[in-house]
Amino acid sequence: MLKVENLSKAFDGRIALEKVSFSVQVGEIVGIIGRSGAGKTTLLRCLNGAETPDTGHVFIEGKDLSRFKERDLLALRQRIGLVFQSFNLLQSRTVTGNISLALEILGIPKKERRYRIEKLIQLVGLEGQETKYPTQLSGGQKQRVGIARALAGNPAILLCDEATSALDPEATTSILALLEEINKELGVTIVLITHExxxxxxxxxxxxxxxxxxxxEDISTEALAKGQAHHALTRSFINDDQVNLADCLRSFVTEKAFSVAMPVLRLGSMRNELSSTLLTDLYRTFGITASILQADIRGKSSGGHDTLVLTLSHNHEHAIQWLSQNVEDLEVIGYVSSDL
Known part of the structure; x- marks a missing residue:
C-alpha cells in the first residue's frame, strides 16, 4: 500500500529526514512516534506529496509520487485522506458543509454528494449534528467531522497527524475506537503520527x-507489550507512559537488595485487565502478601494498559518469577525496608 525508500530531506542544511525506509501493508495500522523535532511532520508532508524529498521515493499503491506532474498528482492524492490535529474546519460551514467541501473539490455531482454525506455522517456517529457549526461542537465531534471529510474521496490510506492530542481522554478513546472501526469495516490503511x-x-x-x-526501531505492538523493544528511545517512551513511583515513596527505594528488603514491583498488562485473583493466588502459592502502592486500572472497555506498583512482604525469587509469567510486563523498581 505504502512504501518509502531512502527518503531524505533537509532545510537550509539542517537534516530533517535521513535515508528513511519502511513499508505499510494493505489494511495495516502503523504508528509513527517521535519527540518534537524528530521529523514527523516533514515525513507526513512527504507521504502526501506536499513536500518533495531531496532524495528517495514514496510509493502509493505502487505509484511513485516523484514521477507525477502536479495535475496527475492531485488525482493520486485523492487516494490519501488527511486528519489534522487542529481539525482545520471552515467556521462558516456546517457539519454537512464541511464534508461537502471535500466532495465539491472532487467534482462530485450534487445528488451523489447528498447520499455520500449522509453515509459518512452515519459512519462517524454525527447523526443529529448535521446543521451545527464548528463552534457548537465538542473537540471529539469536530474531529469526527475531520475524519468524515478525510474519507469523502474514498481514500485507500488515512494519514492522521496527532489526531487525538488536542482531545480530552474520553474523546481520545472514542476517536481511536472510530478509527479502528473504519480500519476493520472499510479496510482503510492508517498511518498515525503521534508522540503518545x-x-x-x-x-x-x-x-x-x-x-x-x-x-x-520498527516493532509490532505485540512485541512492544512483551518488553522486546531494543532501542533506548523506545524504552523511554514506554517508561514515560507508565505509572511513576510517587516522590514521597521514591526516597525510600534503593537499587540493591538487603537483608530485610521488600521488593517494589511494577506489573503491567496490555489490553487485558490484571486478574483480580492474582494477589490472592500469590498468597495461596507462596504465603506472600502484597501491598499496592499505586494503580492505573483502565480495563478491557478502554483497551488500555493496566499498571500496578506494589511491594511484596518477602524478597522471594520464585514468587517474582511466578508473577512475571502471569503478567505482560514486570519490572523490579527497587527495594524498601520492611520497617517502612
Missing amino acids: MDVIRNLAHRVLVLDQGCIV
Whole structure:
C-alpha cells in the first residue's frame, strides 16, 4: 500500500529526514512516534506529496509520487485522506458543509454528494449534528467531522497527524475506537503520527520510532507489550507512559537488595485487565502478601494498559518469577525496608 525508500530531506542544511525506509501493508495500522523535532511532520508532508524529498521515493499503491506532474498528482492524492490535529474546519460551514467541501473539490455531482454525506455522517456517529457549526461542537465531534471529510474521496490510506492530542481522554478513546472501526469495516490503511505511546498501544499494529530524522526501531505492538523493544528511545517512551513511583515513596527505594528488603514491583498488562485473583493466588502459592502502592486500572472497555506498583512482604525469587509469567510486563523498581 505504502512504501518509502531512502527518503531524505533537509532545510537550509539542517537534516530533517535521513535515508528513511519502511513499508505499510494493505489494511495495516502503523504508528509513527517521535519527540518534537524528530521529523514527523516533514515525513507526513512527504507521504502526501506536499513536500518533495531531496532524495528517495514514496510509493502509493505502487505509484511513485516523484514521477507525477502536479495535475496527475492531485488525482493520486485523492487516494490519501488527511486528519489534522487542529481539525482545520471552515467556521462558516456546517457539519454537512464541511464534508461537502471535500466532495465539491472532487467534482462530485450534487445528488451523489447528498447520499455520500449522509453515509459518512452515519459512519462517524454525527447523526443529529448535521446543521451545527464548528463552534457548537465538542473537540471529539469536530474531529469526527475531520475524519468524515478525510474519507469523502474514498481514500485507500488515512494519514492522521496527532489526531487525538488536542482531545480530552474520553474523546481520545472514542476517536481511536472510530478509527479502528473504519480500519476493520472499510479496510482503510492508517498511518498515525503521534508522540503518545498510549495512542500507539490502543490502536496500532506496528510502531516506527523516529529519532533525529531516522527510523531507529520498527516493532509490532505485540512485541512492544512483551518488553522486546531494543532501542533506548523506545524504552523511554514506554517508561514515560507508565505509572511513576510517587516522590514521597521514591526516597525510600534503593537499587540493591538487603537483608530485610521488600521488593517494589511494577506489573503491567496490555489490553487485558490484571486478574483480580492474582494477589490472592500469590498468597495461596507462596504465603506472600502484597501491598499496592499505586494503580492505573483502565480495563478491557478502554483497551488500555493496566499498571500496578506494589511491594511484596518477602524478597522471594520464585514468587517474582511466578508473577512475571502471569503478567505482560514486570519490572523490579527497587527495594524498601520492611520497617517502612
